[in-house]
Amino acid sequence: MKLYNTLTRTKRELAPINPGRAGMYCCGPTVYSFAHIGNMRSYLFMDWLRRSLRFSGTEPFSVMNITDVGHLVSDADEGEDKLAKSAREKEKSPYEIAEEYTAAFFGDIDSLNILRPELTPKATDHIAEMIEFVEVLMQKGYGYEISDGIYFDISKFPGYGKLSRLNLDDQQAGARVEVNDEKRHPADFALWKKAPPEHLMQWPSPWGMGYPGWHIECSAMARKYLGDVFDIHTGGVDHIPVHHENEIAQSEALLGRPAVNVWMHGEFLLVDGGKMSKSLNNNYLLSDLAAKGFTPMHYRFFCANAHYRSKLNFTWDAMQSAKVSYSRLIGILQSHKNGEDKVDLDGYLASFTEAVEDDLNIPKALSILWGMARLPQKSKDIYDMAMKFDEVLGLKLGEEPVTQQADGEILALIEERQAARKNKNFARADEIRDLLKSRGIVLEDTPDGARYSYVK
């Protein structure tokens, strides 16, 4: 299996530390809000990686964190904790927020047929490991204390910047970081933040009450569950310059050697050629797709048509084409299901495997499946081979395409609830919220109306 390593910028054969098994860490969601379809593209990449490894004979053992504390509004340690902010705005506790959005997240990934990682540890369950990690860094002279927390001193780690290959001065000049005068270098990052008394989530530590930095969470949890050194670490490309640079600094400072053998990053999903953002009202959820008649499998199929290292542009037209092609593919495969022709498919299996093992070339693997499906013979062998390919693709190719569950009805209820809220009929609004909840739907009110997701 050849994989592209962001650190070395080369594609190499994976050499697992324990042959036949690959330890993987994937940066998971910050559970303060619904995950949008761009986030989902990153988790689809993780899923295709795990399925491809398994297909090529390497059993993945994956850990994906759930960040329920410490991820600040700006990745560069500025601003409020995302969970605390969401809790304040929604008048709930951060734990309630985390629980609700974690459930929504699992609902989303299950609906996309993303296999759940072997472990999904929560940051708040691992505060002790994080404190211990920071203590060792302090003992080794990599950390220093200032009035608002403990920071990592990047000047002590000469390899800082090697993943992004960014010149630090340029990075800083372009960054909109609020300068903290007490920091020795603007890129020094928080390992531990001291919490003011009113801060909702805080724990005792050798440096007083506080909470962990976002980056230390991943380093500490990866180490706990995968050991000092492991095979693969994944995330989105946005993690390269700050989050993963910082993880590398922390873990290598602690171990005196690299912790990760292969760094892999999934490219972004764009919408209409640009960034997804709340202000443009285009950070769609799976439920927004469902409202227009697209199922999670249509979205998965759409994503399967682009390589994970290429940007992918989302448009409704492209979704429509994906929907049509997906149904067509399933229809063609059905036509083979009871076919009695004999066909030699070894060549197709070999090219499919080659595509998958060439740094996860899922689009090519899919095109090989199309070629096989379009053979003139009608053959159960073709159907069976397609089902084997689907162990990697995860497109549920043997199932009738499902239509989304009663979305019209759900939308009508949401609309009725909006109207009730407008008329200050809060009793009815709450009743509808509970009714939806009993059907496995969680709602979030935004200035542009309610959004929702299915819960598992």
Ligand code: AMP
């Ligand atoms: P977050 O919950 O914000 O930490 O992000 C979860 C994951 O989604 C991370 O791996 C991000 O890199 C990834 N991500 C965020 N936006 C996009 C996007 N537009 N396309 C693909 N992945 C994204």
Ligand code: ZN
């Ligand atoms: Zn991470």
